[in-house]
Amino acid sequence: MYLPKIHRQPDFFQIPQTALPRRPEFPLKFNPSPSSRLLSSSLSKPSFKLSSIPNAEASIVNNKKEKAAIEVCNSFSEFDDLAPDGDVYLNTLRLVECSMFAAVTGLVYFLSNSLSIENYFGCFFSLPIVISSMRWGVAAGRKTMVATAMLLLVLSGPVKALAYLLTHGVLGFSMGSLWRLGVDWGLSIFLCTIARSAGAMGYILTSSFLIRENILALITINIHASLTFIFSAAGVNIVPSMNVIYVIFGTLVLLNSGFFVFLLHLLYSVFLTRLGMKASLRLPRWLEMAL
Numbered sequence: 001m002y003l004p005k006i007h008r009q010p011d012f013f014q015i016p017q018t019a020l021p022r023r024p025e026f027p028l029k030f031n032p033s034p035s036s037r038l039l040s041s042s043l044s045k046p047s048f049k050l051s052s053i054p055n056a057e058a059s060i061v062n063n064k065k066e067k068a069a070i071e072v073c074n075s076f077s078e079f080d081d082l083a084p085d086g087d088v089y090l091n092t093l094r095l096v097e098c099s100m101f102a103a104v105t106g107l108v109y110f111l112s113n114s115l116s117i118e119n120y121f122g123c124f125f126s127l128p129i130v131i132s133s134m135r136w137g138v139a140a141g142r143k144t145m146v147a148t149a150m151l152l153l154v155l156s157g158p159v160k161a162l163a164y165l166l167t168h169g170v171l172g173f174s175m176g177s178l179w180r181l182g183v184d185w186g187l188s189i190f191l192c193t194i195a196r197s198a199g200a201m202g203y204i205l206t207s208s209f210l211i212r213e214n215i216l217a218l219i220t221i222n223i224h225a226s227l228t229f230i231f232s233a234a235g236v237n238i239v240p241s242m243n244v245i246y247v248i249f250g251t252l253v254l255l256n257s258g259f260f261v262f263l264l265h266l267l268y269s270v271f272l273t274r275l276g277m278k279a280s281l282r283l284p285r286w287l288e289m290a291l
Contacts, residue, residue: 133176
C-alpha cells in the first residue's frame, strides 16, 4: 500500500499559530524621526513673508509712475524748446538769418564786382552785418562777416575776400557793435571813421603788394604835383614838403571816410526804423523827430 509522503514546508512559509493579529489602537500614534521633524518644521514655517509681496508691487508701480512722469516732463521740455521763445528755436533762427545775410551779401558783392557796379551798391554791403548785430548780438554780426568772407574766398579768391573785409566788413562790424552797445552817435561816427580809414589804407597797401607797385607813393607824388601847380598858378612860390603832403593825404582820407560813415548812419537808421527796430536805436533828437 502506497502512503503519500508529506513534505515539510520551509520555515519562512510557516505561520505561527500562537501569534494572532492585533487590532490597531485608535488614535494612531507615530514617533517621528529627527529628519521628519526638520522637514515638517521647514514646511510649516516658510522662509519668506507673504506681506512683503504688496510692498514690492507698490514699489514697482511707483517706479513706473516716476518713469512716466520723467518722460512727460522731457516731452514738455522738448515742446518748450521748439516754442517761438525756446532756446532751440531762437538758436536755429539766428543761424538761419546769419547764413541768409551772408549768402545774399556775398552773391551781391560777387556780381557787382563782375559787372563793375560796385560803386552803386557799396553803401549796402555793411547793412546785413549791422542788422545781425542789432537783432542777435555782436557775436552774430561777427559770424555774418566771417561767413561772407569765406563765401567770397570760395567764389572769387582771397583778394576779393580781403577787399570786402577791409572796405565793408570791418566798418559794418564796428557800426553794428557800437549801435548794439548803445553808444552815442558822435562817438560811433568817430570810431567808424577810424575803422573805415584803416581799412582803406590796408586795401591800398594790399593792392601795392599784389601789383608790385607803391600806390601810396604815386598818390602822394600826384598830390605834390597838383599843389605845386596850383601855387605856381596863383603866383605863390612855395614848394610843399612831403610831410605836408602826407598830412594832407591823411586829412582827405579821414574826411572822405567821415562823410561816408555819416551818410551810412543816416541811411541805416532809416532802414532799421522801417524794419521796426527803432526802439533798439539810439538816434539824435533831430533825426528822431524827423522820423
